Amino acid sequence: MRYSEAPIFFHGALQCAASVQGKGLAIMIKMENVCKNFGDLEVLKNVNLEVREGEKLVIIGPSGSGKSTTVRCMNFLEEPTSGHVYIDGQELTAKNRTKLVRESISMVFQQFNLYPHMTVLRNLTIAPVKLHHKSKKEAEELAYHYLDVVGLRDKAHAYPTMLSGGQQQRIAIARALCSQTKIILFDEPTSALDPETIQEVLDVMIRLAKENITMVVVTHEMGFARQVADRVVFMADGQILEEGTPDHFFTNPENERVRQFLGKIIRS
Amino acid sequence: MSGIFSLRAWEKVWLYRGTFLLGLFNTVRTAVFAILLALALGILFGLMATSGKRALRAVSRVYVELIQNTPVLLQTCFLYYALAFSGHSIGIITTGILALGIYTGAYMAEVVRAGIEAVPKGQFEAAQSQGFSYLEKMYYIILPQSIKIMLPPMVNQVVNLIKNTSCLYIIGGADLISLTYSFVTGENTGGAYAPAYLISGLLFFVICFPLSKTASSWETALKRREQRQVFARKNAGGKEAMADE
Known part of the structure; x- marks a missing residue:
């Protein structure tokens, strides 16, 4: 597949700022003492985390460790039982979440969650038109631009169910880009894919990672983590056990639990 | 002269055709407004039943269970007589619209929720x-x-509602069933049982049958479309897309 060489940012909505990513820049996401319980189950136990503008944060860890819940708290798909979440300096609350999420955060899901009753083009334009008050023409221009970015311009008039999983996920990424938010959350974006379509999605994400978008990615793709992450966070049992640069992580982790986990992943 | 083959009985029905048409008109009029009310209540309580707020879900549940587990006849009488004796007479047609609307609304709410x-x-x-x-x-x-x-x-609920207008009989309504009954038992008109009920039934049938037919053909079309989508997905090699469902 060929990707267009067009720049990812469009209409100058977001400018590529400092090239030194994650250093000395504004804090885009801040989680402060976040706890989340589902009934008696404590899924998050006092999570503290900061993500800076343009930073690529990768969250890894065994399943059931609270990785997904952590990113889902960042856009209030899950409301923390206690603690605070700040987006770009503003506290995220049940009251302001619709507005704040609309303006600042997009999300890419494990199961894509495209709207099956709409064409690809409509999937991409509905939020810009209905929520961001763009004209239909503007929104379509934007949509075709991002379809080029993910290499699927020819699928504009297809319905999601007609596409393969990898294609659906690339459309979902284009949909997230159409909202032109500073933050994109990825919740295990390749976990539901056939092995042979994982790479096409990762390629798109690697390309995004070169831009100044703040990305938080929950993934099991260690190669991806190593290649694009500015920082890696390891979670287990609802807590952050270790965080550091990919180099630190993959060559010399301090925590025994991390070593065990990486040992298993790399062996398999 | 009550026989189905009695020409006189048929003549009498024809002579009093206005009665049947009036009954039909009242039935349809009541039904149309009751359907609108039922839809509004169904959407409102259906949305409440799926909301994240426990209080709203509880209110919706109480409404649905109360209405579904008591006879519509009782609800009609309650609305008409109980209100009338407390000095708030609201008229037969209005009672019919309210009673049937509220009753069917409970079923509509379940449809919306599902x-x-x-x-x-x-x-x-x-x-x-x-x-x-x-x-x-x-x-x-x-x-x-x-x-x-x-x-x-x-649509099936709409059909039920139209048939349930017969409940107005209990409060002295002027709907199709009530007027048919007064026709066959009337002093001057009485006796033509078979033709009268056949005609009355036919009138109900010509309204309800197309509706039922529409509902079932929509259902078939829906199933076919789903099958087509599964097929398309398989062809697209989107194995993982199905894990979604």
Whole structure:
């Protein structure tokens, strides 16, 4: 597949700022003492985390460790039982979440969650038109631009169910880009894919990672983590056990639990 | 002269055709307004039943269970007589519209609830994550997907409502069933049982049958479309897309 060489940012909505990513820049996401319980189950136990503008944060860890819940708290798909979440300096609350999420955060899901009753083009334009008050023409221009970015311009008039999983996920990424938010959350974006379509999605994400978008990615793709992450966070049992640069992580982790986990992943 | 082959009986029905048409008119008039009320209540309580707020869910539950587990005849009498004796007479037609609307509304609410719950959770989350407000999410994303699931059972409820206008008989209504009954028992008109009830039944049938037919053909079309989608997905090699459902 060929990707267009067009720049990812469009209409100058977001400018590529400092090239030194994650250093000395504004804090885009801040989680402060976040706890989340589902009934008696404590899924998050006092999570503290900061993500800076343009930073690529990768969250890894065994399943059931609270990785997904952590990113889902960042856009209030899950409301923390206690603690605070700040987006770009503003506290995220049940009251302001619709507005704040609309303006600042997009999300890419494990199961894509495209709207099956709409064409690809409509999937991409509905939020810009209905929520961001763009004209239909503007929104379509934007949509075709991002379809080029993910290499699927020819699928504009297809319905999601007609596409393969990898294609659906690339459309979902284009949909997230159409909202032109500073933050994109990825919740295990390749976990539901056939092995042979994982790479096409990762390629798109690697390309995004070169831009100044703040990305938080929950993934099991260690190669991806190593290649694009500015920082890696390891979670287990609802807590952050270790965080550091990919180099630190993959060559010399301090925590025994991390070593065990990486040992298993790399062996398999 | 009550026989089905009695020419005189048929003549009498023809002579009094105005009575049947008036009954039909009253039945249809009551039904139309009751359907609108039932739809409004169904959407409102159906949305409440699927909301995140426990109090709203509870209110909706109480409404649905109370109405579904008591006879519509009782509800009609309650509304008419209980209110009349407390000095708030609201008239037979209004009573009929309210009673049937509230009764069918409880079933409509269940249809709406089931339709919304049939939409995968990921659709709600995707809409929320894009910043759709509750109403926008429902209007643009969820209801368009559930409407095709809701329509066939909704039409069936409409058919039931039309037939249930016969309950107005208990409060002295002027609907088709009530007028048919007064016709066959009337001093001057009485006796033509078979033709009168046949005609009355035929009038109900010509209204309800096309509706039922529409509902079942929508249902078939829906199933066929789903099969086509599964087929298309298989052809596209989207094995993983099916894990979604």
